[in-house]
Amino acid sequence: MFLETKNVTKKFGGLVAVNNVDFSIEKGKVNAIIGPNGAGKSTFFNLVSGTYPLSSGQVIYKGKDITRLPPNKIAKLGIARTFQTTNLFEKSTVLDNVIVGHRLRTKSNLIDAILRTKRFKREEQKCREKAMEVLEFVGLTGIADKMAANVTQEEKKRVAFALALATDPEIVFLDEPAAGINPDETEGLAELMRKMVENGITVCLIEHKMQMIMKLADHIMVLNYGEKIAEGTPEEIMNNQTVIEAYLGGDASA
Numbered sequence: 001m002f003l004e005t006k007n008v009t010k011k012f013g014g015l016v017a018v019n020n021v022d023f024s025i026e027k028g029k030v031n032a033i034i035g036p037n038g039a040g041k042s043t044f045f046n047l048v049s050g051t052y053p054l055s056s057g058q059v060i061y062k063g064k065d066i067t068r069l070p071p072n073k074i075a076k077l078g079i080a081r082t083f084q085t086t087n088l089f090e091k092s093t094v095l096d097n098v099i100v101g102h103r104l105r106t107k108s109n110l111i112d113a114i115l116r117t118k119r120f121k122r123e124e125q126k127c128r129e130k131a132m133e134v135l136e137f138v139g140l141t142g143i144a145d146k147m148a149a150n151v152t153q154e155e156k157k158r159v160a161f162a163l164a165l166a167t168d169p170e171i172v173f174l175d176e177p178a179a180g181i182n183p184d185e186t187e188g189l190a191e192l193m194r195k196m197v198e199n200g201i202t203v204c205l206i207e208h209k210m211q212m213i214m215k216l217a218d219h220i221m222v223l224n225y226g227e228k229i230a231e232g233t234p235e236e237i238m239n240n241q242t243v244i245e246a247y248l249g250g251d252a253s254a
């Protein structure tokens with residue numbers, strides 16, 4: 001199995017935000033996590049990416065137990081994530097924002113940077129090339145030199161994708177990538193996620209936009225009050241009585 005969680009649990013004081021969740025992420029597929037507000041979706045992402053320590057359970061990636069690894073080590077293994085709110089350096093260009101992503105793969109230290117050693121210059125060039133490559137992938141070459149403060153919401157979403165891609169990931173966790181953008185832009189981002197998968201990157205996303213998810217995802221897990229209540233193909237999820245009652249209800253066409 002590519003990435004697997006076993007009995008993953010997170011407690012915040014008396015609140016069990018994620019309760020004994022077993023989930024297998026399929027390689028080369030679009031995997032999705034859905035569920036009502038407060039169901040534990042973002043917390044689940046934070047556990048897998050090492051942002052929060054688990055209360056109990058295990059995260060296994062390509063056969064290796066990564067449960068206790070810090071976020072930077074997890075990222076180095078090829079696991080990238082975006083956040084619900086894209087925090088960019090507003091006073092830097094789009095390019096400079098994305099350059100940071102690939103530094104994860106470089107070895108230069110502070111001394112190299114101060115002395116501007118050959119290694120530092122070579123690695124900075126590599127980071128710049130990588131940033132241009134991923135900006136092209138997400139369709140933002142034309143705004144590479146724009147200040148991040150001056151780009152649209154949809155462009156910010158693409159910059160967040162680019163930042164994740166600049167780390168050379170094998171899997172990307174995307175937290176509500178289509179929140180706050182219009183239907184045409186949502187379709188554009190769905191297209192981009194398909195392109196990632198075509199390029200060998202496994203996608204796992206959280207999303208509230210049901211129509212998009214049902215068209216895009218290969219494999220869906222539904223969380224409700226921190227518990228997995230269903231898992232399957234979009235068709236299986238749409239026809240699952242527990243899901244309909246607990247979550248979709250009258251909101252199935254959202």
Ligand SMILES: Nc1ncnc2c1ncn2[C@@H]1O[C@H](COP(=O)(O)OP(=O)(O)OP(=O)(O)O)[C@@H](O)[C@H]1O
Binds near residue numbers: 012036041
């Ligand atoms: N750092 C934290 N400290 C305490 N409680 C938290 C923390 N993070 C999340 N929670 C709680 O855990 C539960 C799950 O929250 P989480 O943000 O994971 O849900 P979600 O499914 O991502 O919701 P949404 O769709 O609204 O983003 C909620 O009750 C939330 O209030």
